[in-house]
Amino acid sequence: VCVDVQRAGPATGVPTKTEQGDLWQVLGAGQGDYPRIVVAPTNQLDLFQTIPELFNLCDKYQCPGLVLADLLISEGTTSIDPDDLDFKVKIDRGESILPNNSGNGADNGSGAIAANPASGYNDKAYLRYKNTPSGISPRAVPGVPGHIFTAATDEHDEDGTLISDEFTNPQKRRMMVEKRARKMEGVIKEIAPPKxxxxxxxxxxxxxxxxxxxxxxxxxxxxxxxxxxxxxxxxxxxxxxxxxxxxxxxxxxxxxxxxxxxxxxxxxxxxxxxxxxxxxxxxxxxxxxxxxxxxxxxxxxxxxxxxxxxxxxxxxxxxx
CATH class of the missing domain: 3.40.50.920 (Rossmann fold)
Structure with missing residues (x-):
């Protein structure tokens, strides 16, 4: 989650004054098409309440989140009822694979944990980037036996194998792009429409x-x-x-x-x-x-x- 506190630009601009000038920078940040969640809280209390919600969404859907605040919010003052501040927000890490075959992501259906002890754990059976209807692939936390995978910035197959060099596979590339895009179908169902x-x-x-x-x-x-x-x-x-x-x-x-x-x-x-x-x-x-x-x-x-x-x-x- 990244927070962009907008102020008057360009460059150093007027660094102590407010503006809403970074929208298109945030919309276009990064290379290529990928899912991101962008939110513009309306005031200080809304910002406080929205950040945990955004963190949960980003964890669940495994995508970046960007907050568009501005100097008016970040340096402005307001009165807030302490009862409106919730410090016990439930943390949702999404579909996770934890030690002892626990976690709400279970074993991703790979059977990797039930590997042959004589030959070691079958790490190749774990599909870190499994193509799922929701676009979300259950994520193993570091240290879970049988769940080693490659995490790189190159495009990859379901198991993490890079496909960006001479062995690029157009079908797999298309599958991964569409898998990531499907995440937004779930996100929009969880955020409230404006009224x-x-x-x-x-x-x-x-x-x-x-x-x-x-x-x-x-x-x-x-x-x-x-x-x-x-x-x-x-x-x-x-x-x-x-x-x-x-x-x-x-x-x-x-x-x-x-x-x-x-x-x-x-x-x-x-x-x-x-x-x-x-x-x-x-x-x-x-x-x-x-x-x-x-x-x-x-x-x-x-x-x-x-x-x-x-x-x-x-x-x-x-x-x-």
């Missing part, structure tokens, strides 16, 4: 990701109380895998959709469109190093509903 918060029928739906959840919530309240504008909110936390069907259905029913994010290029807007086919009707983007304030969003929504613009770029006010 629309507020009236079902609204003048505008404000969509955000990560740390914008709180300020959008305040802006929705102000729009109703001060401007008579009925708004609702969709806060997206789990980025990869994305609940594309559910999100697309919600946005497809919305009258006006405005996407709010702390970057210049509309990174999440592009990602959302690539995954769902939905293009937001309007955009509010802020990239001056400071976080959104509720009135920035309120004024931008008013301008966009009036038809004066489809892109609002509020700037943080500086007192002379």
């Amino acid at each position: 629309l918060v507020g009236p079902e029928k609204a003048d505008v739906t404000l969509v955000g990701w990560g740390s914008t959840e709180g300020v959008i919530r305040e802006a929705v309240e102000k729009l109703a109380a001060e401007e008579g504008i009925v708004a609702n909110q969709l806060a997206i936390k789990w980025i990869v895998p994305l609940h594309a069907a559910e999100i697309g259905a919600i946005l497809g029913r919305s009258k006006n959709v405005i996407l709010v994010e702390n970057n210049q290029s509309g990174q999440f807007a592009r990602y959302l469109r690539s995954e769902t086919g939905f293009a937001a009707h309007g955009h509010i983007r802020k990239y001056d190093g400071e976080p959104f304030m509720p009135h920035h969003i309120v004024e931008a929504v008013k301008s966009q509903l009036a038809g004066t613009t489809r892109l609002s770029v509020p700037v943080h006010e500086v007192n002379a």
Whole structure:
């Protein structure tokens, strides 16, 4: 699990200021296609509660996890009820093979533990990367007799044999790529889809990701109380895998959709469109190093509903 605390770039940029500018870096990190879980917690408490959940998912599905936080969360302050902090989260290591043929991964069906004592344990019988319907191969912890395997960065067969040199096998390569990809089918069933918060029928739906959840919530309240504008909110936390069907259905029913994010290029807007086919009707983007304030969003929504613009770029006010 890697944590990316986003701040204003590029390079050193403005290292003490916040931004949501690393989305595409995280989406494209690494070589080739492989499963990864990307999450953008909404606040400090959510970050505390999400990290253990992410560790369990990464252990179970044997894949990396990436957390997109930002300076607003990492250096911001908030009040938290101590009762909301759970220090006894159950650890789930996934399908494991442990000594004495124990563990929820049993023996992977190989029979390696019941080897002939005279000839030693049959390590070749253990398929560390066994092709399974879920894409998850039961993992033996170090030291389990009869379960030695090769772990390398090259592509491999089910037993760990490298297939990346002159003996490359196209069928085995395809099998392994598809095996890894199947893991995401299980992951998406375990993470909660985002829910629309507020009236079902609204003048505008404000969509955000990560740390914008709180300020959008305040802006929705102000729009109703001060401007008579009925708004609702969709806060997206789990980025990869994305609940594309559910999100697309919600946005497809919305009258006006405005996407709010702390970057210049509309990174999440592009990602959302690539995954769902939905293009937001309007955009509010802020990239001056400071976080959104509720009135920035309120004024931008008013301008966009009036038809004066489809892109609002509020700037943080500086007192002379």
